[in-house]
Amino acid sequence: MGIKGHLNDTVHVTNLEWFVNWARKSSMWPLGFGLACCALEMIAAFVSRYDLARFGMEVARPSPRHADLMIVSGTASKKMLPAILRIYEQMAEPRWVIAMGACACTGGIYKNYAVVQGIDRHLPVDVYIPGCPPRPEALLDGILQLHTKVMKEQSISNPRITNIKVASR
Amino acid sequence: MNQEEIKEKLLSEFGTDIIQDSVDFRDQISVTVSKEKILDVCRYLKEDPELSFNFLSFVAAVDRLPKTPRFEVVYQVHSLKHNHRFRVKALLDETAEMSASIDSVVPMWPTADWHERETAEMFGITFNNHPDPRKLLLPDGWTVHPLRKDFSLYGTEEDTPDLPA
Amino acid sequence: MSEQVSPKENFSSELLELNLGPHHPSTHGVFRAIVELDGEMVVNVVPHLGYLHRGYEKTCENKHYHQVIPLSERCDYMGASSNSLVYCLTMETLLDVEVPERAQVVRVMMAELSRIFSHLFWLGTHGHDVGAMTPLFYMLREREEIMNLFELTAGGRLMPNYLRIGGLIQDLEEGFVERLRSFTEHFDRRVDEYETLLTKNAIYMDRTKGIGILPLEDAIAMGASGPMIRGSGLAWDIRKREPYSGYEQYDFDVPVETGCDVYARYLVRVAEMRQSNRILRQTLDRLPEGPIRAQKPGVIFPPQEDIYTKMESLIHHFMLVVEGLKPPVGEVYQCIESPRGELGCYIISDGGPRPYRLKWRAPAFVNLESLARMSKGYFFADLIAILSSVDIVLAEVDR
Numbered sequence: 214m215g216i217k218g219h220l221n222d223t224v225h226v227t228n229l230e231w232f233v234n235w236a237r238k239s240s241m242w243p244l245g246f247g248l249a250c251c252a253l254e255m256i257a258a259f260v261s262r263y264d265l266a267r268f269g270m271e272v273a274r275p276s277p278r279h280a281d282l283m284i285v286s287g288t289a290s291k292k293m294l295p296a297i298l299r300i301y302e303q304m305a306e307p308r309w310v311i312a313m314g315a316c317a318c319t320g321g322i323y324k325n326y327a328v329v330q331g332i333d334r335h336l337p338v339d340v341y342i343p344g345c346p347p348r349p350e351a352l353l354d355g356i357l358q359l360h361t362k363v364m365k366e367q368s369i370s371n372p373r374i375t376n377i378k379v380a381s382r
Numbered sequence: 383m384n385q386e387e388i389k390e391k392l393l394s395e396f397g398t399d400i401i402q403d404s405v406d407f408r409d410q411i412s413v414t415v416s417k418e419k420i421l422d423v424c425r426y427l428k429e430d431p432e433l434s435f436n437f438l439s440f441v442a443a444v445d446r447l448p449k450t451p452r453f454e455v456v457y458q459v460h461s462l463k464h465n466h467r468f469r470v471k472a473l474l475d476e477t478a479e480m481s482a483s484i485d486s487v488v489p490m491w492p493t494a495d496w497h498e499r500e501t502a503e504m505f506g507i508t509f510n511n512h513p514d515p516r517k518l519l520l521p522d523g524w525t526v527h528p529l530r531k532d533f534s535l536y537g538t539e540e541d542t543p544d545l546p547a
Numbered sequence: 548m549s550e551q552v553s554p555k556e557n558f559s560s561e562l563l564e565l566n567l568g569p570h571h572p573s574t575h576g577v578f579r580a581i582v583e584l585d586g587e588m589v590v591n592v593v594p595h596l597g598y599l600h601r602g603y604e605k606t607c608e609n610k611h612y613h614q615v616i617p618l619s620e621r622c623d624y625m626g627a628s629s630n631s632l633v634y635c636l637t638m639e640t641l642l643d644v645e646v647p648e649r650a651q652v653v654r655v656m657m658a659e660l661s662r663i664f665s666h667l668f669w670l671g672t673h674g675h676d677v678g679a680m681t682p683l684f685y686m687l688r689e690r691e692e693i694m695n696l697f698e699l700t701a702g703g704r705l706m707p708n709y710l711r712i713g714g715l716i717q718d719l720e721e722g723f724v725e726r727l728r729s730f731t732e733h734f735d736r737r738v739d740e741y742e743t744l745l746t747k748n749a750i751y752m753d754r755t756k757g758i759g760i761l762p763l764e765d766a767i768a769m770g771a772s773g774p775m776i777r778g779s780g781l782a783w784d785i786r787k788r789e790p791y792s793g794y795e796q797y798d799f800d801v802p803v804e805t806g807c808d809v810y811a812r813y814l815v816r817v818a819e820m821r822q823s824n825r826i827l828r829q830t831l832d833r834l835p836e837g838p839i840r841a842q843k844p845g846v847i848f849p850p851q852e853d854i855y856t857k858m859e860s861l862i863h864h865f866m867l868v869v870e871g872l873k874p875p876v877g878e879v880y881q882c883i884e885s886p887r888g889e890l891g892c893y894i895i896s897d898g899g900p901r902p903y904r905l906k907w908r909a910p911a912f913v914n915l916e917s918l919a920r921m922s923k924g925y926f927f928a929d930l931i932a933i934l935s936s937v938d939i940v941l942a943e944v945d946r
Contacts (some may be wrong), residue, residue, distance in 0.1 A: 246570065248577055249599055249942050250624035253668070253705060257694075260687040275572035290945075291544055292521040293577055293598040296569050298545075322618060326528055326537025327520075327602035329544050346705055407877035408640050436767055439882070439891055440913075442906040458880055458893065458908075462767065462781065465788050469880065493770030496916050519597035519945055528605055535602075535609050 230369045237281070237307060238363040239269045244280035244304065246297075248287025251314035251346045255286045258349035268356060277303040282359070284352075285336070288316035289329040298377060301336055307368065308375055311355055312338045315345045337375050383432065385411040388468050391433065395426060412456070412469035417484045420472050424490045427459055427470070435459035435468060438491035441498055443505045447531040451475035453482050453507055474507065483508040504529040521546065562590055565927075569598045573676050573931050576941035580918075587926045592919045596945055603946040607905040611871030612638060613712065613848075615902065619892075620706040622907060623943040625668055626661030628654075629885040631710040636791055637881040637892040638712045641874050642846055649837040650714035651793040656727065656830045657700070657709060658792070658883075659823040663734070664693050665886035666816045666823075669938050670741060673813070676935040677754045682741055689737055692730055699723045712872070713847035714840030724831060731827045738820055745813070755809040759921040759933035762807055769917040772910055773888025774819065775937065777803050778811035785884040792883075796833070797826050809936040816938075846872045871900025887911050887938055909943040 217226055243265075247255055259265045259273065274280045277300045289297055301310070312332055315321035318341045320330035332338065339362060342355035366373065383391075389411050393401050396415075400423065403414040415423045427435040439458040446452055451473040460467045474482040486509035487494045498509045499518040506527040509515065517524075526533060526541045563584040569577040577598035583591040603622060607615050619634045620627040632654055639646060646654070667690055671683035694704040699720045701709040709715055745751045761771065766779045776783055784801040786794040802818030804811035841847050848867060849860035876898045882891035888910030897903040914937050922930045 245572060250621055250705060252576070253624060257687065257691070260684055262688075262691050275570075288599065288601050290598060290600050291542065292519075292600060293569060294544055295546070296577075296598070300570055322621075323601045323606060325535050325602035325606050326533075326542040327600050334544065348704060405878070408643065408879055410879060412878065438770055439880075439889065440893070440906060440908040442893065442904075444895060444904045456893070456906075458891070462783060467880070491770070492768045493913060493916060496912065517597075519600040521597070528602065533605075535605055 230367060231364075233368050234364045234366055237368070238360040241270055241281045241309070241360075241363075242272045242274050242279060243270050243282045243284050244277055244300070245273045245275050246283055246285055246300070248285065248289065248293065249316065251286035251317070254346040254349055255284060255313065255352060258352045263349040263353060265353070265356070268353075268360070270356070277301070278305065280304055281307065282309045282311065283336075284311045284313050285317040285332050286313040286346075288321060288323060289332045290327055291329055292327075294329050294332075294335065297332065298335060301377060306375060307373065309339045309359060309363070310336050311340045311342060311359060313342045313344075313352060313355070314347060315343055318343055321345060336377060383464065383466055385409065385466075385468065388433065388466065389413055391430075392423070392426070396423065410467075410469065412471055414454075414471045414473060417455075417472040417474050420470075421485050421487065421490070423470060424457070424487050427468070428490050432464075433461065433468075434463045435461045436491075437462050438487070438493050438497075439467075441487070441494050441501060443501045443507055443529075445505060445529065445531045451482075453505060455484055455501070455507065457487065476506070481506050481508050483510055485510045486512040488513055503527065506530065560585070567930075573935070575672060575935065575939055578934075578939065578941055578944075582927065582930065584927060587928075589922050589925055589927055589930050592922050592930065594915060594918060596915075598945065599941045600945040601942070604905055604907060607902055609901060611900050612874070612902065613867070613871065615905070616710065616712075617706065617708045619907075620708060621942060622909070622946060623665075623885060623887070623890070623911070623940050624705060625940050626658075626665035626886045627706045628657040628661040628710065629883060629890060631708070632658055632792070633881060633883045633885070633890050633892045635710050635712050636883065637879055637894050638874070639841075640881055641877060641879045641894060641896060642712070642843070642872075644713050644841045644843055644847060646714050646792070646841055647838045648793075648835050650839045650841075652830050652834050653715055653719060653839070654710060654792050655794065655797070656827060657707070659826050659830070660693055660696060662823045662886045663820050664690060665938075666820050667693075669816060669886075669935075670813075673932075673935040673938075674745060674751075676931050677751060679745060679748070679751060682744055685737070685740065689734070696723065696726055696730065699726065711840065711848060713843065714838070717851065718839050724834070727827065728831055731824050731831065734824050735821060738817060738824075742817060746817070752810060754929075754932055755813060755936075756806070757808055757810075758925060758929045759809045759936060760807045761917055761921050765917065765920055766807075769920065770913040771888065771917055773884070773886070773914070774812050774815045775888065775914050775917070777801065778815045779807040780805040785882060785889060789882075791881075797829050799823075799826050809932050812936045812938075846874075873898060873900055882908065885910060887940070887943070888914060907943075907946055909946060911937070911939040911941075911943040912946075915939050915944055 312318045340355045340359045400419045437460040442456045444454040453474045455472050457470045476482040503517045523546045565582045567580040569579040579595040581593045619630045667686040671686040674682040697707045701707045763779045766776045782803045799822045802815050844863045853860035854864050874896045878895040880893040891908030893906040895904040
């Protein structure tokens with residue numbers, strides 16, 4: 214029916230917002246931001262057994278200027294926090310944050326003077342992945358949930374604002 | 383040499399006003415020495431051919447609040463040649479005017495550099511003649527000493543803020 | 548232009564202070580250093596630590612003795628079982644408890660698997676830093692096999708949390724021994740594969756031979772231990788000189804190299820992987836039947852079957868979990884040979900259920916002190932190779 218039928222189903226008709234979201238979620242480049250133990254499971258998710266590359270995330274950029282997704286994997290200590298915020302500021306929009314592991318979600322087992330009790334106190338987190346460390350399958354599940362979230366975004370009609378308080382020196 | 387012999391050797395060299403106390407627990411002896419003579423004791427431990435403790439495992443401190451003297455600095459040494467270990471301690475106290483202080487053992491064992499820096503910032507102990515007395519692990523703006531017994535584990539918003547002010 | 552201009556007369560130069568920031572692909576975690584460069588030559592390296600300081604020692608003072616075990620495993624997340632091993636050994640010395648034979652053999656299995664686990668990751672990331680990207684993917688394949696084995700013990704891939712004070716939490720699952728046997732059978736060939744890629748590789752040898760020299764006297768003075776000091780010529784291995792957990796019964800060599808450079812440390816670690824495999828084969832032959840935890844009511848957890856059937860065991864278990872164990876007053880220092888060097892734990896007990904003071908002697912922290920000495924006068928690219936040869940784990944450095 215309609216134009217699709219006339220062209221023998223060789224075209225896909227959709228709206229621009231769907232298309233932009235689909236393009237964003239299919240080629241989201243993660244920032245390699247391994248802080249502590251969760252970084253090892255993140256690396257394990259990148260290699261051949263769990264293979265993050267099939268979700269379009271093959272290119273893990275060390276530079277925030279090239280990255281879309283910041284996977285905060287590991288404990289955010291208070292000394293490291295200004296650096297984390299600075300790096301987040303340097304990422305270009307659209308940008309997303311995954312808090313991987315118990316320490317990034319809530320401070321984890323380190324409820325003390327030296328650890329930020331959850332980076333969601335300072336960063337807008339999209340997906341929380343609990344675990345200590347979470348299995349690579351859990352990370353994949355979290356990333357797929359993020360993809361679902363991205364597909365539902367109103368990226369053109371109502372784009373998200375992801376500014377944070379300017380990080381002090 | 384076993385632990386008893388090492389202790390006897392130290393006692394015969396320095397006497398009981400310097401080697402003040404010793405504790406023997408599970409075949410490990412630790413002697414308490416007077417803090418003024420710590421460098422001499424360490425030099426003897428390192429240079430005497432029968433002891434030759436040339437490897438320093440760690441330097442740590444203990445807060446004994448409310449006992450006085452308040453702090454105890456612990457030196458764990460090891461002899462690579464003779465394969466024996468020993469523990470030496472010194473007691474220090476702090477006053478209202480001055481922080482607790484002891485001579486740095488970096489001239490004997492250069493590895494003590496970072497151990498003493500960490501101990502200094504965690505407890506507020508000053509190591510005299512330390513080559514580089516800067517903070518090591520804590521953020522630069524902090525003035526508190528976390529490993530003291532009267533410091534709460536959770537810190538406070540003023541002393542240990544998430545972001546520097 | 549007939550005159551030769553001498554650079555020193557007309558040039559003024561200054562040192563470049565470069566920040567090797569906490570976020571960097573080659574720093575193995577959140578390590579920061581201020582590097583003073585004269586062109587490409589390193590003049591000084593000043594490490595700034597503390598970006599992963601998690602208040603470990605203070606947290607341990609607020610936990611019961613059994614609750615410290617999972618906390619300790621996260622200190623050196625590369626070889627997690629070595630950490631719980633040294634802590635459990637220290638507590639067993641403090642409590643004067645003897646661990647049964649089966650538990651000792653399984654502990655040696657876990658310790659050696661952790662050693663291989665850690666050295667494999669080191670090999671991959673070290674190769675990656677120097678420019679050889681291939682070994683990383685191959686060694687991750689081996690690590691997945693070892694993680695399968697860890698999962699069979701107590702469920703955790705990275706931090707199995709398998710050791711307890713007095714022994715182990717539970718016996719080995721079915722299938723563990725067969726899997727470990729097949730692992731030991733093919734692992735040597737895999738190490739041969741890695742060696743084919745790197746050991747005689749001209750580029751790798753150029754990048755690492757003669758780089759980062761740490762003479763033996765400096766190594767001893769700076770407190771270096773483990774492969775750092777064995778690469779500088781001293782055959783010091785705590786497993787041989789101060790054996791623990793039954794290591795005196797196993798037959799293995801201590802690899803030593805006299806090169807004092809990055810290449811020597813590489814050879815030492817690769818040889819250590821082979822020796823660990825040798826120890827693993829011996830543990831498989833030696834594994835006896837028997838209990839996996841010592842019996843000391845009120846101090847060590849009673850066996851699981853007894854908790855369900857005997858009233859006293861149930862009460863002991865309950866009191867241990869709720870109130871914690873109360874060791875005698877005293878202090879103990881115990882150290883083991885972790886993949887990085889002398890890992891030590893110093894505990895002062897005041898008779899209460901929580902450690903009065905727990906000092907963690909982290910080998911990566913002390914080995915990192917020699918970085919400045921080793922890197923002066925080399926190129927900046929060599930600094931990255933030297934840093935990776937120290938094999939730091941930031942969680943251990945910063946605690």
